[in-house]
Amino acid sequence: MTVAPQISVAVAATARVGEGPVWDAAANRLHWVDILRGAIHTSDLTTGATTSLxxxxxxxxxxxxxxxxxxxATAEGFAEVGSDGTFDTRCPILSPGLRMNDGKCDPQGRFWAGSTDMDFRPGAGALHVLGPDWSTxxxxDGLTLPNGLGWSPDGTTFYLIDTIPAQVWAFAFDGATGALSERRLLRQFEAGVGLPDGMCVDADGRLWIAMWGGARVVCLSPDGKAVRSVEMPVAQPSSCAFAGPRLDRLAVTSAREGLDLTAQAPDGSVFVVDGLSVCGLPTRLFGS
Structure with a gap:
């Protein structure tokens, strides 16, 4: 008998565009951002208690x-955030009219982030790498809205979503140099199902993708086949990450931007999906 996953509001919020969930095992907390408000949130998924910067x-x-x-990853490029809340834009590499979008660390401790035009001009986006020594x-290049980064469990495959054209790409990844090669289209989503946004990879190599406008999280096999779908109680799930001490809870961010909602609508909150019977990969730290 298959038990349906349980979905609950872990952090009641009204984020304009909640994004970038990442599990911090040392702190036992989830970090996530509100892109348009420029806020970094740190949340206890058990109590919902949240501190914000x-x-x-x-x-x-x-x-x-x-x-x-x-x-x-910021509108200017890359910034350092101190434990005391200090904020230093150390690498302002982007031209006006651009901004960084999603970002994650690779197994070697480099920080990868995609940039996009503020109006999502086709081809104006790019993928940038910040080294532990703060070199970039x-x-x-030639992307539109790079999103949803991730690596296979063995670190040899890199995944990247380009949201506007609704594509998921896979690359061979050289961990020693950070070089990408052998680009291939893993999945082209059809019209009407929402746009692939943020994602994470589980311990078995499957991709879990939040479908913006599609009110669900879809799971793809490593070869791009849809193998599972979790319906969400919001129209714009934006990203996801495995969280909790056992990395067996799927935290899903969401957004209110562009929707006509009541104040009580849960959109903009962080949800937790329990009972998936899968686990995620440990979070890679910058500089590790």
Missing amino acids: ATPTLLGAAVPRLGGGLVA RTAL
Whole structure:
């Protein structure tokens, strides 16, 4: 007998665009951002208690750093967030009219983040890499809205979503150099099912993708076949991450932006999906 997953509101919020959930095992907390409000939130998924840091810019993602604090993908480029809340835009690499979107650390501790045009101009997006020494390079260009980054459990395959054209790409990944090669289209989503947004990879190599406008999280096999779908109680689930001490709870962020909602609507909250009987991969820290 298959038991249906249980979905609950873990953090009641009204985020305009909640995004970038990442599990911090050392703190036993979930970090996530509200892109348009420029806020970094840190939440206890058991109690919902949340502390927030307001920043002076738009935020695409913020991930834990080795030794404490966070590194963030911002409207200007990359910033360092101290444990005391200090905020320093150390690498302002983007031109005006662009901003960073989603970002994650690879198994070697580099921070990867995609940039996009504020109006999502086709081809204006790119994928950037921040090294532990704060050096930067552009790994890929010609994108529109790069999103949903992730690596296979063995670290040899890199996945990247380009949201506007609704595509999921896979690359061979060289961990020693960070080089991408052998680009292939893993999945082209059809019209009418929502747009693939943020994602995470589980311990068995499956991709869990939040479908913006599709009110669900879809699970793909490593070869791109849809194998599972979890219906969400909001129209715009935006990203997801495995969380909790056993990495067996799927935290899903959501957004209110562009929707006509009542104040009581749960959109903009963080949800937790329990009972999936799968586990995620440990979070990689920047600089590790």
